[in-house]
Amino acid sequence: MTITIKDESLTGDILNQIQIAVENEIVTVKDIITARVSAEVKAYNKKLPEYFKGLIRPTASEKTLNxxxxxxxxxxxxxxQTFIAFDAFQKNGYLVLIDDQQAESLEQEVLVAKTTTVSFVKLTPLVGG
Structure with missing residues (x-):
């Protein structure tokens, strides 16, 4: 099954949107974060474009409009990148909203359907590898 993940600003504006595949109907928040980070990094590593667009800011990078x-x-x-994303979630660096409900822990289980919406809202700058 494929679900859509959105990056939102604190005001609700959609900043980015990606599709990720999940294998089961019941997944954990940790599974969602892992799939998201993995998809972003694999897409970047495949082409090595000038800019990385993702949840976690890579080390030795500068933030730009692109x-x-x-x-x-x-x-x-x-x-x-995945480890840093888990750590940032636990330190409230960003929120994960699943069907407009805030996820509380990495181990929280989620029943996903085609209509499930997942939003990430960054609260602080995130820097990783």
Whole structure:
């Protein structure tokens, strides 16, 4: 099944939108974050474009209007980005809203359907590898 993930501002404006695949109807918040970070990093690593658009700001990058610009184009480590994303979630660096309900923990289980909406709302700048 495919679900849509949206990045939203604090005012509700949609900043970015991606599709991710989930294998089961019941997933954890941790599974959703892992799938999202993995999809973003794999897409970047495949082409190594000038800008990275994702949840976690890679190390040695600067924030621009077009995304994060890496000083040197190089592959990004999925595991490191995922770990930083988990840590940021636990430290309230961003909120995850599932069908307009705030996720409370990484282990929280979610029943996903075709109509499920998942939104990420960044609260602080996130920097990773």
């Amino acid at each position: 995304g994060y610009k890496l000083k040197k184009r190089k592959k990004i480590d999925i595991e490191q």
